[in-house]
Amino acid sequence: MIAFEEELRRYPNTGRFLAGRLRHSMSQDERLRLEDMVSAVVHHEAGDRIIARGNTCDNSTMLVEGFMVRTLESNGKRSIVSFHVPGDFVDLHCFALKRLDHNIDCIGPATVAQVPHDRIKATMADDPHLSRLLWFSTLLDAALHREWIMKLEQLTTPRRIAHIFSEIGCRLGMVGLGRPDGFDTPLTQSDVADMCGATAIHANRAFADLRRRDLLIFERGRVHIPDCAELHAYADFHPDYLYGEGDLALETEDA
Amino acid sequence: MIAFEEELRRYPNTGRFLAGRLRHSMSQDERLRLEDMVSAVVHHEAGDRIIARGNTCDNSTMLVEGFMVRTLESNGKRSIVSFHVPGDFVDLHCFALKRLDHNIDCIGPATVAQVPHDRIKATMADDPHLSRLLWFSTLLDAALHREWIMKLEQLTTPRRIAHIFSEIGCRLGMVGLGRPDGFDTPLTQSDVADMCGATAIHANRAFADLRRRDLLIFERGRVHIPDCAELHAYADFHPDYLYGEGDLALETEDA
DNA sequence: CGAAAATTTGACGACTCTCAAGTCGAGTGG
DNA sequence: CCACTCGACTTGAGAGTCGTCAAATTTTCG
Numbered sequence: 001m002i003a004f005e006e007e008l009r010r011y012p013n014t015g016r017f018l019a020g021r022l023r024h025s026m027s028q029d030e031r032l033r034l035e036d037m038v039s040a041v042v043h044h045e046a047g048d049r050i051i052a053r054g055n056t057c058d059n060s061t062m063l064v065e066g067f068m069v070r071t072l073e074s075n076g077k078r079s080i081v082s083f084h085v086p087g088d089f090v091d092l093h094c095f096a097l098k099r100l101d102h103n104i105d106c107i108g109p110a111t112v113a114q115v116p117h118d119r120i121k122a123t124m125a126d127d128p129h130l131s132r133l134l135w136f137s138t139l140l141d142a143a144l145h146r147e148w149i150m151k152l153e154q155l156t157t158p159r160r161i162a163h164i165f166s167e168i169g170c171r172l173g174m175v176g177l178g179r180p181d182g183f184d185t186p187l188t189q190s191d192v193a194d195m196c197g198a199t200a201i202h203a204n205r206a207f208a209d210l211r212r213r214d215l216l217i218f219e220r221g222r223v224h225i226p227d228c229a230e231l232h233a234y235a236d237f238h239p240d241y242l243y244g245e246g247d248l249a250l251e252t253e254d255a
Numbered sequence: 256m257i258a259f260e261e262e263l264r265r266y267p268n269t270g271r272f273l274a275g276r277l278r279h280s281m282s283q284d285e286r287l288r289l290e291d292m293v294s295a296v297v298h299h300e301a302g303d304r305i306i307a308r309g310n311t312c313d314n315s316t317m318l319v320e321g322f323m324v325r326t327l328e329s330n331g332k333r334s335i336v337s338f339h340v341p342g343d344f345v346d347l348h349c350f351a352l353k354r355l356d357h358n359i360d361c362i363g364p365a366t367v368a369q370v371p372h373d374r375i376k377a378t379m380a381d382d383p384h385l386s387r388l389l390w391f392s393t394l395l396d397a398a399l400h401r402e403w404i405m406k407l408e409q410l411t412t413p414r415r416i417a418h419i420f421s422e423i424g425c426r427l428g429m430v431g432l433g434r435p436d437g438f439d440t441p442l443t444q445s446d447v448a449d450m451c452g453a454t455a456i457h458a459n460r461a462f463a464d465l466r467r468r469d470l471l472i473f474e475r476g477r478v479h480i481p482d483c484a485e486l487h488a489y490a491d492f493h494p495d496y497l498y499g500e501g502d503l504a505l506e507t508e509d510a
Numbered sequence: 511c512g513a514a515a516a517t518t519t520g521a522c523g524a525c526t527c528t529c530a531a532g533t534c535g536a537g538t539g540g
Numbered sequence: 541c542c543a544c545t546c547g548a549c550t551t552g553a554g555a556g557t558c559g560t561c562a563a564a565t566t567t568t569c570g
Binding site for chain 2: 054070072074075077079081082093096097101102121124125128131132135136138139141142143145146147148149150152153154194196197236238240241243
């Protein structure tokens, strides 16, 4: 945590980028360069749509504070396909895709740093290592998507919810925002339902189930986790896919 | 189709890469450079595992002929998280991630072209445009993952199956392997079940349902689609997310 | 306080899983 | 050629998970 304070003092907008992942492989020059790629810091209100599906944009946004989700819609039904925490370069995709296939919405108020695409382009042209890290960060999103596809295919709603909160807790920890006993989040039960592909009603019953089992207490924007290890076991959560610190996660497992 | 013959004559291994997507934006020099990045062409048997989760590798593979799937496993249960057709740079991810979070397996026999990572690295260092296209191709995978997450969250098994085959048909069309009435595939009903997160038994009932509705006839490695438009409608399939030709798909829709 | 949003509960029906069998087709050895 | 085997496919019955409709309760906030 002490390390984070120093890092955030030096790089207030981008100091959490890839923290706990490959940030350690970034030189101070690269960290500085990334920080300097930011052209503006903007505040958003709860529910604001940062980017809408199909729109073009000429800058990408890094999430500095708050939470965001990617959403897709079909037949009027909203699906949340991913969740984002501070340090995530939420729509870096937009740089290479030009138009996004999805929306990015704020869950609660949020602060973002905008990075113009021409600065990314310049980085692509003359800093292959940093470019590769940017690429890496988008592939991380893909790895998260894959894990979530597997969990949707294998788990029931209570376990899906347990998995979601296991992952969020873990990711918050990696960027220096973790607490052992849980975390605060502006997510509603409806939001969580949209992440699970369940109705809000069924999600509510699942929450009640988790509460009864004393695995997870979710109330009024506060998530309390009595025993992290038990929650992880119940959710079949194995954080390798987050590519956490050091030996690139998977190394220790299959070597 | 005539255009594909010429393209494949010139670029036998990589001629389908991004076909129907951004291939038109590649210069002849870039196409040649990509083709020259291939160091070897290898044949695989049905069921071969090209890359296993957690392993490192120093080359990536482009699928030249045949089909492959990405798989994840948990508690002994296999999940298929994506499907690949010729022209897909199946494990380009591996370049930036170093270690993959998933396996890549052959469905039926397959031919692949291997691309050493040092050649990709060289491209990253001196060809920003081609680098960006490589990046784009991995983001396409992520977009496919997102769409699939939404479909898992919204559709029942028969519709999920209809969506899978709608997508495969569409993607085969983009790389010059489409036929109006269906396609051949070594997929089994069990494989499809693993893509849907359903049991083989339930998938079988879903296939029977689709057959009864005359939407899709799947038998012994052959998929027959009587009416593509009806199948798409039933599956709620909208191919924008495949980023097809020209105006980048989404342009025509939301402009 | 009153309205809107979020959460909770109950009943019933639809979707999907599990267990248990049974059928079909391709390849093998006699 | 036939009996055999194996994998893929098919069918049935009962139970668990989840969606829908309907309504009540609690919280948030102007």
